[in-house]
Amino acid sequence: MTDAVVDVRELRKTFRVTEREEGLAATLRSFVKRHRKDVNAVAGITFRIGPGEVVGFLGPNGAGKTTTLKMLSGLLHPSAGEASVLGYVPWRRENAYLGRMTLLMGNRTQLVWDIPAADSFRVLQEIYRIPEGQFRSTVNELTELLELQELVHKPVRNLSLGERMKVEFAAGLIHSPSVAFLDEPTIGLDISMQVRIRRFVAEYNRRTGATVLLTSHYMDDVVALCKRVIVIHRGRLLYDGPLADLAERMAPYKIITATLHDGAASSTDLDAYGTVVSREEGRVTLRVDRQVAPERTGRLVNDLGSRLADISVEDPPIEEVIDRVFTSEQTTVSA
Amino acid sequence: MIRTYRALLVAQIQAASQYRVQSILWMLFSVIRPVIFLAAWVAVANSQGGQIGAYDVRDFAAYYICLSLVSNLTMSWNAYDFEFEVRMGRLSPKLLRPLHPIHYSVVENLVWKLTTIIPLAIVLVFVAITFDARFRTTPMHLLLFVPSVLLAAALAFLSGWVLATLAFWTTRVHAVSTFWDRAAFIFAGQIAPLALLPGPLQTIALALPFGYILGVPAEILRGGVTIPTALQLMAGQVVWVVIFYFAFQRVWRVGVRQYSAVGA
Incomplete structure (x- = not known):
């Protein structure tokens, strides 16, 4: 340039x-x-x-x-x-x-x-x-x-x-x-x-x-x-x-949101798949390491089987990433 | 540059037209002080047989009428505006345009004078008749008055800007400019014509810039000084304009570097 x-x-x-x-x-x-x-x-x-x-x-x-x-x-x-x-x-x-x-x-x-x-x-x-x-x-x-x-x-x-x-x-x-x-x-x-x-x-x-x-x-x-x-x-x-x-650089994790048919997310133990961020009626949000996100998603789909109504894998919201950057004060990263 | 000035003038006249009443009130306010001094001197003169020094009652009237006119034509209030602009960050947009911020002030200043000169003239004619003012003005005095009042306006404007520019260092220019105004009150010929100041004070007054802004052009307009004296006094005006011009250049250059865009 x-x-x-x-x-x-x-x-x-x-x-x-x-x-x-x-x-x-x-x-x-x-x-x-x-x-x-x-x-x-x-x-x-x-x-x-x-x-x-x-x-x-x-x-x-x-x-x-x-x-x-x-x-x-x-x-x-x-x-x-x-x-x-x-x-x-x-x-x-x-x-x-x-x-x-x-x-x-x-x-x-x-x-x-x-x-x-x-x-x-x-x-x-x-x-x-x-x-x-x-x-x-x-x-x-x-x-x-x-x-x-x-x-x-x-x-x-x-x-x-x-x-x-x-x-x-x-x-x-x-x-x-x-x-x-x-x-x-x-x-x-x-x-x-x-x-x-x-x-x-x-x-x-x-x-x-x-x-x-x-x-x-x-x-x-x-x-x-x-x-x-x-x-x-x-x-x-x-x-x-x-x-x-x-x-990817600043927040090395993904957000998996799983929605269950029976609405019993609160009773389901999903800690084994990642860090549970929130549990609402029928919906659970997990934070998992970026590298293992595909594998954990696969396991969730398998293990929950027909109880699963919907599942999504996303980057964390940009506000969250920015906030994380500012609170953690990481060293310079240049892409 | 002429086109820029024309555009600025049009815009400023439009803006000023929204504040007609305010302008007139300001103008009247600026006349009150000289008229009060005039009344006081008339009273003093009458108690002393109608004459003080070279001034009789009718001379005092002419002097203070000239002083009011000169005061209006040379008035500069930049220090107050500029401090406000710096403090509120309003200067920033002006600094970012390819036109020196001083030009906006020149135009504002001109417009104020243009919009107030006619009502002021009416008031002054009325005062002249009331006090039976006597002018000793010759055509030569009138001729010299024009450059003299222009020099005075430039001097008032530039010295005002030098003070205003202090706002780059302190956002409390007000104190400094109040001190300046108090000094001007004594030495500019407001409290008394310069010729009536006691000896040492008169010497001091002629060594300071204030008298060259008000008293000098007022006396030239009244015809209160001889032509050679008028020319001498105008040389003093030129010296002060040059001094303040270079002072302004210098202070501005350093000041802009200092400008921390407070709140901007």
Whole structure:
């Protein structure tokens, strides 16, 4: 991958924060001498992203995701390390770079509240120096994809959260950026709006070939959009590879669910086949080692015989895998 | 850049039109202080036989009318806005566009002045008639007033931005800018025309930037200084604009690196 669009090497960001204990004495002491502590928000991460990829950037709160996106978009200067996006060093914030990328934050607004979005779009047209023809076709395309017809002529403050987010997306993409950093793009939105935004991102990526790096706490976003995920925790890279392999690498077990005709699952002793995770009326869920899963399934089918109504073997839910990654803090695995 | 400014102007005028009443109230508020000082000086002058130094009652009226106009034309409130933007993370989207954030402020500033200048002029004409103001303005004074008020506006704007940029280091710029405003209150010619300040204070005032923002252009407009003096004072304005221009460049460059995108 020599033509990486995003190329990050040993990127670090250390914040210096002031700390003090509670109480009057500590407060008075802090007037004279402040205790400062270094916090490693990003502790040396390395990855590359090729053109047109949609990559999920995962990690719990405080993992360093947003800090990384801010460095890649040029808002923050790193403490150490290097990065290049589209061949530019982001934090030099050259106009040529700013004109080709976007950072969309789900909980931030960049539109002027008091005027309709259509007027903000005109301002952005001039700022980004978008030729009239291209501007019209982009606006039409975004209007169609995001169903904005009604929305762009109302003052932004009169829009609902979901409506505003759609308009924000349009504003953020009006200059047809080649790279989009999306930070929690669906946060706070209802399910149907989340689905629409997801569809839009996928469609945008397909139509324009833009490279997308997105963070989200909604695994559905990631599953729907990203073939590849990068997982970071406490500023370090834990996993970088296909989403499909994440479960295999990080959660070396499968989930077998067996449903019994007689509904007597609670009385059946299935501990011999694997770890029983749950027993409900007629249904038992087992966790078994990945390697032995086919063999255990076979034995279950054999042993339960005609009592078995249904059986399924699945990877654990992605949320569970992620949670496991974060709680166990495994060492870096790269696929 | 002209097209960008035009687009920003249109958008800002639209936004401002939603706050017409607020703009007018702000404008009236900015006139109250000079009018109070005017009334006070008129009272003092009358008790001393109608004359203090080179100023009689009608000169005071002309001075404070000019001061109100200059104050409106040079007003800059960036420090307050900017601190808010940094603290709330609102600066981030602006930093990510290929346009320096200062341009948004220039436009906001211009629009405010454009939308308030006419009602202000009406109020000032009314004050002028009430106090029977006497202007000693010659055409040459008027000619010099134009660059002088532009320099003053630039100086107010740039010094405001230097203060505002401190928000990169501390998210409590308010304290610093309040201190700045208090100093301006004494040394800019608000509490009294600079010519009436006691000797040492006058020297200090002319060595500080504040007077070049308000008192200097106001006196030029009133015709209260000779043309050579006006030119000398304008040279002082140029020096301060240059100083603050470079200070701003420097502080901004370092500050943006410092910017930790608080809450952004």
